[in-house]
Amino acid sequence: MKIAVLPGDGIGPEIVSEAVKVLGALDVKFEMEAAPVGGAAYEAAGHPLPEATLKLAQGADAILFGAVGDWKYDTLERALRPEQAILGLRKALGLFANFRPAICYEQLVGASSLKPELVAGLDILIIRELTGDIYFGQPRGRRTAADGHFPGAEEAFDTMRYARPEIERIARVAFEAARKRGKKVTSVDKANVLETFQFWKDVVTEVHKDYPDVELQHMYVDNAAMQLVKAPKAFDVIVTGNMFGDILSDEASMLTGSIGMLPSASLNDRKQGLYEPSHGSAPDIAGKGVANPLATILSAAMMLRFSLNQPEAAGRIEAAVQKVLAQGLRTPDIWSEGTTRVGTAQMGDAVVNALR
Ligand code: NAI
Ligand code: MG
Secondary structure, three states: OEEEEEEEOOOHHHHHHHHHHHHHOOOOOOEEEEOOOOHHHHHHHOOOOOHHHHHHHHOOOEEEEEEOOOHHHOOOOHHHOOHHHHHHHHHHHOOOEEEEEEEOOHHHHHHOOOOHHHHOOOEEEEEEEOOOHHHOOOOOEEEEOOOOOOOOOEEEEOOOOOOHHHHHHHHHHHHHHHHOOOOEEEEEEOOOOOHHHHHHHHHHHHHHOOOOOOEEEEEEHHHHHHHHHHOHHHOOEEEEOHHHHHHHHHHHHHHHOOHHHOEEEEEOOOOOEEEEEOOOOOOOOOOOOOOOOHHHHHHHHHHHHHOOOOHHHHHHHHHHHHHHHHOOEEOHHHOOOOOEEOOHHHHHHHHHHHHO
């Protein structure tokens, strides 16, 4: 089993080294190889996703990714910006299914932005389609309007599109995931206004015929945004397009206490995956040793479960994380009165000790 380790920028190296430490404490052995990515790779090799890094990722069973980006690269041309590395990896590896579980751990119920009774026991899974939608649809650009409300004015436009196989495969992923959980899928769309999402709804409904044991619910995205803060526990698996998934998953992250707690997985149809925390490179706290490494450690657990066929080891890591939270250890982002403040490395060490 080979893991490509891509720490990246900002807090990336700090949090990834804690996850590597935790993986090293398991009795399962992996081959791990690191390479630069993002701004770090731009500095070292002049490109955010150098050929050697891409090759390493392509040849690995799984990729453990930190985060990329820093304000200092804002003036670079778009193709050389750190963020292009993650887009390039998704594209090259065909990673189309983004899993973002939002779990509110018992010990962090008080850290959520919602009332404790709304989030206690929360365990939902957002599955975001990652290759289609308005983010990649062509044509796009700027022009002088030939028609519309302001003919002759300068305008910008993007194209929202989804192909049937693209919707079918993400729907299958969602139904399969729901089968192993609460057996309910909520497909989020905007079918009342957008043809792309009427098509989405039709195709998801067709695929559902193969999964009669799973309940399917359709919901408009505006209502879903409201229900996520009104009664989040009513959801089990949410499946949606690229843009709605981007927004709803950030909304859901706040239910759990801190963005520093949220892992993610991006998978292709060969079970190869890229695993990363949901947050970015947090340049504001980089180098200070205070970043929460738990989202990255929990991403490593997802990696063991989805790509490396080690569900037992994954469960051990998740149990160890709960144990350190129960011990009252908290990085500053989740700290509250009466708990013990620890740094990044101390948190990683505590997880390793809890594993033993
Ligand atoms: P961010 O997620 O990096 O930070 C947002 C806020 O959350 C900051 O105050 C930060 O200190 C805090 N935070 C994030 N992770 C934390 C952790 N593990 N522990 C404690 N606090 C944490 O988002 P922001 O500031 O919008 O973006 C910073 C850079 O990250 C940008 O260059 C952006 O493009 C990049 N980015 C990269 C992503 C990726 O690599 N997949 C995803 C999102 C942003
Ligand atoms: Mg986002």
